[in-house]
Amino acid sequence: MIGSFHGGVHPPDKKDKSLLNPIRKMNPPDRVIIPLIQHIGAPAAPCVKVGDSVCTGSLIGMPDGFISSAVHASISGTVKRIDMFPHPVLGMAPAVMIESDGKDTLDPSIHEVDVLSYTAEDIIACVKACGIVGLGGAAFPAHVKLSPPETKPIDTIVINGAECEPYLTCDHMTMLFSPLKVLRGAAAVTKAVGATRCIIGIEDNKMDAIELLKSKVRSEGFTNIEVEALHVKYPQGAEKQLIYALTKREVPAGGLPMDIGIVVHNVGTVAAIQDALRYRKPLYERLVTVVGTSLRASYNMSVRIGTSFEDVIAATGGLLSPPKKMIMGGPMMGIAQERFDVPVIKGTSGILLFNKVDFDLGKPGPCIRCGRCVDICPMHLVPSALSIFGEREAYEDADGYNVNDCMECGACTYVCPAKRPIVHIIKKIKHVLRQKK
Amino acid sequence: MKLEVLEVSASPHIRVGDSTSRIMWRVVAALLPALAVSVWLFGMQAMRVVFVSVFVSVLTEFIIRNARKKDMTIGDGSAVITGVLLAFVVPPTTPLWMVAIGAFCAIALCKEVFGGLGMNIFNPALASRAILLAAFPVQMTAWITPDGISCATPLAIIKEGGAAVVPETIDLFVGTIGGSLGETSAIALLIGGLYLIVSKVIKWEMPVVYLGGIALLSLFLGRDPLVAILAGGAMLGGFFMITDMVTTPITRMGGVVFAAGCAIITVVIRQWGGYPEGVCYSILIMNALTPLIDRVCMPRVFGKKKVIAPPVLKAAKSNCATEAGCAGCK
Numbered sequence: 001m002i003g004s005f006h007g008g009v010h011p012p013d014k015k016d017k018s019l020l021n022p023i024r025k026m027n028p029p030d031r032v033i034i035p036l037i038q039h040i041g042a043p044a045a046p047c048v049k050v051g052d053s054v055c056t057g058s059l060i061g062m063p064d065g066f067i068s069s070a071v072h073a074s075i076s077g078t079v080k081r082i083d084m085f086p087h088p089v090l091g092m093a094p095a096v097m098i099e100s101d102g103k104d105t106l107d108p109s110i111h112e113v114d115v116l117s118y119t120a121e122d123i124i125a126c127v128k129a130c131g132i133v134g135l136g137g138a139a140f141p142a143h144v145k146l147s148p149p150e151t152k153p154i155d156t157i158v159i160n161g162a163e164c165e166p167y168l169t170c171d172h173m174t175m176l177f178s179p180l181k182v183l184r185g186a187a188a189v190t191k192a193v194g195a196t197r198c199i200i201g202i203e204d205n206k207m208d209a210i211e212l213l214k215s216k217v218r219s220e221g222f223t224n225i226e227v228e229a230l231h232v233k234y235p236q237g238a239e240k241q242l243i244y245a246l247t248k249r250e251v252p253a254g255g256l257p258m259d260i261g262i263v264v265h266n267v268g269t270v271a272a273i274q275d276a277l278r279y280r281k282p283l284y285e286r287l288v289t290v291v292g293t294s295l296r297a298s299y300n301m302s303v304r305i306g307t308s309f310e311d312v313i314a315a316t317g318g319l320l321s322p323p324k325k326m327i328m329g330g331p332m333m334g335i336a337q338e339r340f341d342v343p344v345i346k347g348t349s350g351i352l353l354f355n356k357v358d359f360d361l362g363k364p365g366p367c368i369r370c371g372r373c374v375d376i377c378p379m380h381l382v383p384s385a386l387s388i389f390g391e392r393e394a395y396e397d398a399d400g401y402n403v404n405d406c407m408e409c410g411a412c413t414y415v416c417p418a419k420r421p422i423v424h425i426i427k428k429i430k431h432v433l434r435q436k437k
Numbered sequence: 438m439k440l441e442v443l444e445v446s447a448s449p450h451i452r453v454g455d456s457t458s459r460i461m462w463r464v465v466a467a468l469l470p471a472l473a474v475s476v477w478l479f480g481m482q483a484m485r486v487v488f489v490s491v492f493v494s495v496l497t498e499f500i501i502r503n504a505r506k507k508d509m510t511i512g513d514g515s516a517v518i519t520g521v522l523l524a525f526v527v528p529p530t531t532p533l534w535m536v537a538i539g540a541f542c543a544i545a546l547c548k549e550v551f552g553g554l555g556m557n558i559f560n561p562a563l564a565s566r567a568i569l570l571a572a573f574p575v576q577m578t579a580w581i582t583p584d585g586i587s588c589a590t591p592l593a594i595i596k597e598g599g600a601a602v603v604p605e606t607i608d609l610f611v612g613t614i615g616g617s618l619g620e621t622s623a624i625a626l627l628i629g630g631l632y633l634i635v636s637k638v639i640k641w642e643m644p645v646v647y648l649g650g651i652a653l654l655s656l657f658l659g660r661d662p663l664v665a666i667l668a669g670g671a672m673l674g675g676f677f678m679i680t681d682m683v684t685t686p687i688t689r690m691g692g693v694v695f696a697a698g699c700a701i702i703t704v705v706i707r708q709w710g711g712y713p714e715g716v717c718y719s720i721l722i723m724n725a726l727t728p729l730i731d732r733v734c735m736p737r738v739f740g741k742k743k744v745i746a747p748p749v750l751k752a753a754k755s756n757c758a759t760e761a762g763c764a765g766c767k
Contacts, residue, residue, distance in 0.1 A: 009453070011451055011453075166451070240739060240740065244739075250739060250740050251740050252740045252741075253738055253739070253740035253741045254740075255740065323443065324443065324444050325443060325444050325445075325446075325450065326443050327448075327450055331448075331449060331450040331451045332448060332449040332450075332451070333448050333449065334448055334450065335448065336443070336444070336445040336446055336447075336448070336450065337443060337445070338442075338443050338445050339443070340443075352450075354450075356444075360452065361446060361450075361452055362452055362456060365457050365508075365510075365513070365554070365555075366552075366553065366554050366555035366556065367555050368457055368460070368554065368555050368682050368683055369555065369682045369683050369685075369687050370460065370682045371640070371682065371687040371688065371689070371692075374687050374688050374689075374736065375689065377736075378739065379738060379739045379740075380736040380737055380738050380739050381736075381738060382687065382688070382731075382735065382736070384687060385687075385731075397747075400747040400748045401735075401747050402738050402741075402745075402747075405738050405739070405740070405741075410448050410449035413448075413449050413452075414449045414451060414452060414453055415453050416452075416453075417453070417455045417456050417457050417459070417460055418456075418457045418555075419452060419456065421447060423447070423448070423449070424447040427447075
C-alpha cells in the first residue's frame with residue numbers, strides 16, 4: 001500500500017533536468033556573508049571580532065537561547081565586517097562577512113570520532129554544537145526536535161524524503177549518493193530520542209532511491225528502519241500530511257508531531273547529522289538544486305553557506321538569458337528574490353531562475369466558488385471563503401473558519417482557476433490576527 | 438553578467454493552466470448538442486430565441502460593467518451561458534421581445550446587482566424565468582410539438598390526468614415532445630453533461646444524486662421513474678443548473694445535500710404543487726439555502742476531532758457602506 005493523504009495537487013514535477021548531471025562541488029568562494037539568523041528562533045550571538053582569523057568550520061555565532069542555532073565559518077580567512085547584509089528570507093539581517101585566505105584550512109576540531117560509543121545526550125550535544133537545522137526549508141534547530149519533554153515520549157522517527165516541491169532534487173541526490181549517511185543518521189536520531197521505529201517516506205517518482213535505501217537497509221542490518229513509497233502529490237512532504245500518510249496518525253490542530261509520539265527530520269538533515277557525529281563537521285555547506293530555463297546547465301551544487309547566489313550561478317556555467325524571476329526554494333513555497341547578492345543559507349534547498357514565460361500567474365478575478373481549493377486543501381479548510389474574508393478585512397470571521405490551521409502550502413492558489421492569490425491573503429489574515437492577540 | 442530587474446511575487450510561483458473563462462466556455466460547448474437538437478426540432482425560431490437571449494445578456498453585462506467602471510467580463514463566457522440557459526428554459530414560441538426582457542432581467546437584476554460574477558445568490562437564468570413566468574403566464578406556458586401543433590408537456594399531461602397520452606420513452610429520450618426550447622432532448626443533455634463530468638467542470642455527485650433522487654421518490658409515489666427524469670427539466674437542471682458553481686454549495690458534501698434537496702422539492706411540486714413541473718423553483722429555493730448548507734457542511738479540519746460549524750458571521754465594519762455602521766454591523 002502506497003501512503004497518501006486526502007487532498008493535494010499534482011504540479012508537473014520537472015525534476016529531470018537537475019538529475020541529468022552529477023553533484024558538482026563548488027570551490028570555496030573568495031568571500032562569504034554568513035547570516036547569524038538562518039533558523040527559526042533567536043539569532044546567534046557573534047563570537048568573533050572584525051580582524052579575527054577563522055578556519056573552515058570555526059564557530060562564529062553562539063546559539064542564544066534554547067531555540068537557536070550555532071553558526072560556523074564556511075571558508076578560512078579573515079572576518080571583515082559584522083553588519084546588516086541582504087538575507088534571502090528576512091530582507092536584511094545581521095551577518096558576518098569573511099574574506100578567504102585561499103587555503104580552506106579546516107578547524108582542528110573537525111576529525112573522525114568513534115560514533116558507536118555515543119549516548120543519546122552525546123548525540124544531541126553534538127547536533128547542537130554543529131549548528132544542524134532542518135534542511136528541508138523551515139530550518140528549525142535539529143537539537144530542539146531531539147530533546148522532547150519527558151511528558152512526550154517518542155516512539156517513531158519519520159524521515160522526510162518526499163521532496164514534493166517541483167524542480168528540487170537535492171534530497172533525491174543525497175539519498176542516491178549518500179544512502180549510508182542517511183541511514184546511519186536516521187539510526188542515530190532514532191537512538192537519540194529513544195524511538196523504536198524509523199520510517200523513511202519517499203515519493204514514488206524516486207523509485208531508484210527507494211530501491212537503493214531498501215537494499216542498504218537489508219544488507220547493512222538496519223532492523224528498525226522501514227522505507228515506504230508515497231504517492232507523488234504536493235504537499236506530500238508537509239510534516240502533518242507525511243506523518244498521516246506513513247502512520248495514519250493525525251497531529252492535533254495547533255499541536256506538534258511530538259504530541260503523538262513522532263519526530264520528523266528531512267533526509268538532508270539526518271545526513272548532515274551523521275557528518276556531524278562522525279567528523280564533528282559543522283553545517284557549513286549544503287546541497288543546493290540550481291535549475292531553471294535561464295541557466296546554461298542545471299546542477300545540484302555542494303555550496304558553502306554564505307556564498308552569494310551570483311557566485312553559485314556563475315559556478316554552474318552562467319546564464320543563458322537574463323532571468324525575470326529568481327526563487328529560493330521550490331516554486332510552490334519558495335521566496336522570490338530581488339537581488340543576486342543574497343547568500344545561500346542553511347535552508348536554501350534550491351535556486352530557481354526563470355524566464356517570464358515560465359510563470360504566467362494570470363490576472364486575479366472573482367471567486368466563482370468552483371470548490372477546487374476546498375477539494376484539495378490538505379488541512380481540509382475552505383480557502384475560498386478565507387480569501388474573501390481577507391479581502392473584506394473580516395479577520396474574525398476568518399478565525400472562525402480555522403484560518404490558523406492553514407500551513408500556507410499554496411496548493412489552493414496553484415489550483416485556483418480565477419488566479420486568486422489565496423494563500424497570500426491568508427498569510428495577511430494570520431499576521432493581522434497575531435498582531436491583535 | 439548583465440541583469441535586468443527581478444520580479445518579486447508571493448508564492449506559489451506556478452499556476453494550473455485552467456481558468457475561469459476556460460471553465461465557462463467548456464460549459465457553453467457542453468450546451469451545443471442540446472442547442473443543435475432544438476434547432477433541428479423547432480427550426481430557426483429556436484436559433485432566433487437563443488441568439489436574442491445571448492446577445493441581450495452580453496450587451497446588458499457590457500453596459501452595466503462599463504457604467505460601474507468595473508473590469509470587463511463579457512469575454513469570460515458566463516454571460517453567454519446565462520443567455521443560452523435562459524433560452525433553453527422558455528417555450529420555443531416565446532416572442533423575441535419577451536426573451537430580450539428576460540435576458541436583461543437575468544443579467545441586470547439577477548447577476549450584476551449582486552456585484553457580478555461570483556456574487557449572485559440565485560441562478561440568473563432560472564430567476565429570470567421565474568420573473569417571466571409571473572409576468573407572462575400565458576406565453577410562458579404555450580408549448581408546441583416539433584410539428585408546430587400546440588400541446589401539453591408530458592408532465593402537464595400526467596398532472597391533468599386527462600385523455601392525452603404520455604409520449605413514448607424514445608420520444609422523451611430524443612426530445613420529440615413538447616417542452617422548453619432546450620430541455621426536451623435527454624440524450625443531447627446527457628452528452629453535454631457527461632462531457633462536463635469528464636472534464637471535471639462539475640461534481641459528478643450532483644447530477645447522480647439529483648436524477649437518482651427524483652427517480653427513487655417518483656417510484657415511491659407510484660410515478661414512472663424513467664418518465665420523471667426524462668420528461669420536463671430534470672436533465673437540464675441536473676447537469677447544468679444545480680451544477681452552477683456560483684449559486685450552489687462549495688463543498689462536495691454540501692453539493693450532495695443541495696442536489697438531494699432539489700430532488701425532493703422537485704417531486705413535491707410535481708406531485709402536490711400547482712405547477713406540473715418543479716425543477717426551476719426547487720433550485721431557486723435551494724439556492725437561497727446555499728450559504729446555510731455551506732456552513733453546516735464544513736469539512737472536518739485535519740487534526741480536529743469533529744466538524745465545528747463556524748460562528749455566525751459578523752460582517753466587518755469596514756465593509757459597511759454606511760458611515761457609522763448599520764444595524765447589521767452592530
